[in-house]
Amino acid sequence: MLRRLFSTCYAPKPGDSAIRKIAVIPGDGIGPEIISSTLDILKHVHAPLKFQEFTNLNVDDQEKILELKSYKCALKGTISHLVGEGPGSPNLRLRKLLNVYADVVHAFSIPGIKTRHQNLDVMVIRENTEGEYSGLEHEVYPGVIESIKVITRAGSLRIAEYAFEVAYLNNRKRVTAVHKANIMKKVDGEFLKAVREVAIKYPSIEYKEMIVDNASMQMTSNPWQFDVMVLPNLYGSILANIVSSLAGGPGISPGVNIGPEFALFEPGTRHLARDIMGKGIANPTAMILSSAMMLRHINLPHFAERIQEGVFKTIREGKVLTKDIGGNASTYEYTKEIIKNISH
Amino acid sequence: MLRLCQRLSSTKISAIPGDGIGPEVFQSVVDIFDATQAPVIWDVIKLSTKMEGKDPISPEEIEKVRANKVGLKGPTTTPIGGGHVSMNVFLRRELTLYANVRPCVSVPGVKTLYDDVNLVTIRENTEGEYSGKEHEVVPGVIENLKIVSEKACLRVAKYAFEYAAKYGRKKVSAFHKASVMKMGDGLFLKKTREVGKDYPMIGYEERNVDTACGMLVANPHLFDVMVMPNLYGDIVSDVCAGLIGGLGLTPSGNIGENNAIFEAVHGSAPDIAGKNLANPTALLLSSIMMLRHLNLFDHADKIEKAVHGVLKDGVTKTRDLGGSATTTEYTKAIISRL
Ligand SMILES: Nc1ncnc2c1ncn2[C@@H]1O[C@H](COP(=O)(O)OP(=O)(O)OP(=O)(O)O)[C@@H](O)[C@H]1O
Ligand SMILES: Nc1ncnc2c1ncn2[C@@H]1O[C@H](COP(=O)(O)OP(=O)(O)OP(=O)(O)O)[C@@H](O)[C@H]1O
Ligand SMILES: [Mg+2]
Ligand SMILES: [Mg+2]
Numbered sequence: 001m002l003r004r005l006f007s008t009c010y011a012p013k014p015g016d017s018a019i020r021k022i023a024v025i026p027g028d029g030i031g032p033e034i035i036s037s038t039l040d041i042l043k044h045v046h047a048p049l050k051f052q053e054f055t056n057l058n059v060d061d062q063e064k065i066l067e068l069k070s071y072k073c074a075l076k077g078t079i080s081h082l083v084g085e086g087p088g089s090p091n092l093r094l095r096k097l098l099n100v101y102a103d104v105v106h107a108f109s110i111p112g113i114k115t116r117h118q119n120l121d122v123m124v125i126r127e128n129t130e131g132e133y134s135g136l137e138h139e140v141y142p143g144v145i146e147s148i149k150v151i152t153r154a155g156s157l158r159i160a161e162y163a164f165e166v167a168y169l170n171n172r173k174r175v176t177a178v179h180k181a182n183i184m185k186k187v188d189g190e191f192l193k194a195v196r197e198v199a200i201k202y203p204s205i206e207y208k209e210m211i212v213d214n215a216s217m218q219m220t221s222n223p224w225q226f227d228v229m230v231l232p233n234l235y236g237s238i239l240a241n242i243v244s245s246l247a248g249g250p251g252i253s254p255g256v257n258i259g260p261e262f263a264l265f266e267p268g269t270r271h272l273a274r275d276i277m278g279k280g281i282a283n284p285t286a287m288i289l290s291s292a293m294m295l296r297h298i299n300l301p302h303f304a305e306r307i308q309e310g311v312f313k314t315i316r317e318g319k320v321l322t323k324d325i326g327g328n329a330s331t332y333e334y335t336k337e338i339i340k341n342i343s344h
Numbered sequence: 345m346l347r348l349c350q351r352l353s354s355t356k357i358s359a360i361p362g363d364g365i366g367p368e369v370f371q372s373v374v375d376i377f378d379a380t381q382a383p384v385i386w387d388v389i390k391l392s393t394k395m396e397g398k399d400p401i402s403p404e405e406i407e408k409v410r411a412n413k414v415g416l417k418g419p420t421t422t423p424i425g426g427g428h429v430s431m432n433v434f435l436r437r438e439l440t441l442y443a444n445v446r447p448c449v450s451v452p453g454v455k456t457l458y459d460d461v462n463l464v465t466i467r468e469n470t471e472g473e474y475s476g477k478e479h480e481v482v483p484g485v486i487e488n489l490k491i492v493s494e495k496a497c498l499r500v501a502k503y504a505f506e507y508a509a510k511y512g513r514k515k516v517s518a519f520h521k522a523s524v525m526k527m528g529d530g531l532f533l534k535k536t537r538e539v540g541k542d543y544p545m546i547g548y549e550e551r552n553v554d555t556a557c558g559m560l561v562a563n564p565h566l567f568d569v570m571v572m573p574n575l576y577g578d579i580v581s582d583v584c585a586g587l588i589g590g591l592g593l594t595p596s597g598n599i600g601e602n603n604a605i606f607e608a609v610h611g612s613a614p615d616i617a618g619k620n621l622a623n624p625t626a627l628l629l630s631s632i633m634m635l636r637h638l639n640l641f642d643h644a645d646k647i648e649k650a651v652h653g654v655l656k657d658g659v660t661k662t663r664d665l666g667g668s669a670t671t672t673e674y675t676k677a678i679i680s681r682l
Pocket of ligand 1: 028089090091092133237269270522523524554
């Protein structure tokens with residue numbers, strides 16, 4: 001194997017090879033299948049990781065949540081099998097408890113996957129704790145429901161700051177804020193105001209604004225104009241699903257829910273995929289690439305690269321692929337092929 | 345003199361040219377209608393100019409629109425983050441135009457990455473996220489109320505299934521995010537499901553709106569008629585427009601019990617306004633929908649054939665479709681084909 005000859009080496013701190021404790025939340029639906037595939041690969045490369053599984057996680061169980069928090073990093077399959085009596089969606093409450101307010105979806109084309117659009121590379125940075133997902137709803141009058149969308153200045157500022165930070169640190173050139181402030185003048189207006197304030201601090205990054213319906217149209221007809229996008233919760237989910245789909249489908253694009261104290265690595269688009277669960281045919285690519293994102297995040301860049309290259313080689317060769325990307329291999333066979341293609 | 349005779353059997357139509365590219369694309373429709381001698385009389389509606397804090401249209405003018413029953417409207421600009429309420433939203437609410445129909449059909453001669461798209465978005469048009477009820481709770485915390493009522497859900501669902509039945513469509517898909525908005529979108533689903541039971545010959549399915557958008561761009565043939573709350577309809581119809589080559593080609597109708605207003609899906613495009621560059625096809629297709637609504641099928645078919653003919657030839661195309669023709673040149677090409 002030829003190693004890269006001219007490059008500066010990775011200089012770890014003494015002790016950087018210490019074992020990192022990683023929480024694993026397989027979730028339900030296809031979660032356990034794609035997690036199992038990912039763990040096989042992580043074990044194969046001998047990354048210094050130790051896994052602790054959290055199954056049947058109860059968000060009301062404060063002790064358990066405290067324990068989870070001590071891990072700082074987790075791999076999460078699809079929607080976790082969460083229970084909880086409190087108000088709001090358990091997933092949303094977990095995100096709040098872990099303070100992972102930013103959802104990052106990185107959608108990019110992988111050569112070998114047959115799609116209409118090639119050479120896509122978009123990072124969607126989505127606010128992940130408020131907006132339409134506030135969980136505040138009530139019946140004001142028989143047959144009339146009010147759902148409250150909440151946008152705060154603080155929430156908008158921190159997601160905007162994170163988006164520009166991501167753009168800057170990844171050498172991205174443009175940030176596009178997506179909104180519907182012509183109709184929702186106050187809520188989305190507040191979001192825009194915050195993003196504008198942050199944008200001024202990054203003169204080297206081009207800043208654009210786009211109304212959400214137009215952005216969705218542009219994303220289907222000319223997705224190459226987008227680089228980093230920053231959006232309120234629901235718009236984020238929609239745009240992330242569109243661009244992931246253009247890049248090859250729901251099983252491809254990696255993602256992370258991230259905050260100052262915790263990072264929850266999971267597929268970029270979150271689907272239970274009940275129609276294929278338990279059949280062993282789910283595409284684990286998004287989950288595997290999320291784990292590569294995690295390895296980089298915890299300063300293990302070479303493990304990340306090897307895994308990523310193994311995935312890309314497998315897809316490029318196109319011999320062993322899952323059904324959703326044109327093959328007929330099982331999750332297991334596809335995983336084995338990736339392991340075969342990972343350099344020593 | 346000729347005009348006068350025509351008037352006896354002509355229908356009076358509210359004409360709202362709008363701003364930006366509105367007047368240009370509207371003129372194109374007027375010219376083409378004149379050329380086919382379509383039996384309509386345009387009743388031009390005046391909009392307020394200084395609209396800060398006021399309704400965008402005066403009570404007298406809105407009464408004219410109401411009395412005329414049918415109208416054609418160009419785009420009107422809505423300021424971002426403040427200023428007056430959207431003219432579109434205002435009219436829809438004022439006249440209870442509860443269903444917004446947005447067909448998206450591949451246009452011959454306009455090549456995109458997608459073939460044979462044939463989708464119809466039916467969007468709830470009076471409430472939801474566009475209720476306009478917003479306020480600052482404490483400094484830095486803003487609330488927007490999304491209103492979902494049983495009544496509005498029922499009538500738009502009925503419209504969707506009626507539409508599917510009338511046009512021989514196979515399936516209605518309801519888009520929602522009821523996992524997150526359990527009560528609001530939950531109510532929408534419940535009512536749509538109820539209505540669906542009366543139409544056993546039409547298929548029915550429910551999809552998360554985000555997942556559905558992903559599915560649409562992967563394979564538009566998975567869907568047929570789609571019905572959904574306001575905001576989702578706004579977004580999904582634009583995704584569909586993206587599939588067939590952009591907003592220059594997508595018509596729409598706002599339908600209510602007593603009134604109907606037809607308009608292009610696109611906005612006022614200030615970047616190309618006044619330059620004679622706008623593509624009038626969307627408003628033209630909207631006017632064809634309008635003619636059919638008025639049972640003027642011959643005129644509708646005739647204009648549609650001419651528009652499709654010109655697009656298929658591909659000789660005279662506006663700039664958004666990769667051509668170099670002006671709005672007036674394109675309009676002339678259509679007229680000469682009638
Ligand atoms: N274990 C579970 N089994 C089935 N459904 C679940 C489970 N956990 C959560 N859900 C449902 O799925 C919904 C998903 O909403 P949530 O707030 O978790 O957003 P999300 O799916 O993670 O985000 P998005 O789909 O917008 O990317 C929850 O509100 C809940 O109704
Ligand atoms: N990793 C994957 N590999 C292959 N197919 C997938 C994968 N993830 C999702 N899909 C497919 O994408 C489609 C959409 O997923 P799903 O039905 O779960 O959507 P959803 O809107 O998230 O619903 P839910 O509320 O149940 O999560 C399904 O047909 C599913 O099989
Ligand atoms: Mg989901
Ligand atoms: Mg729109």
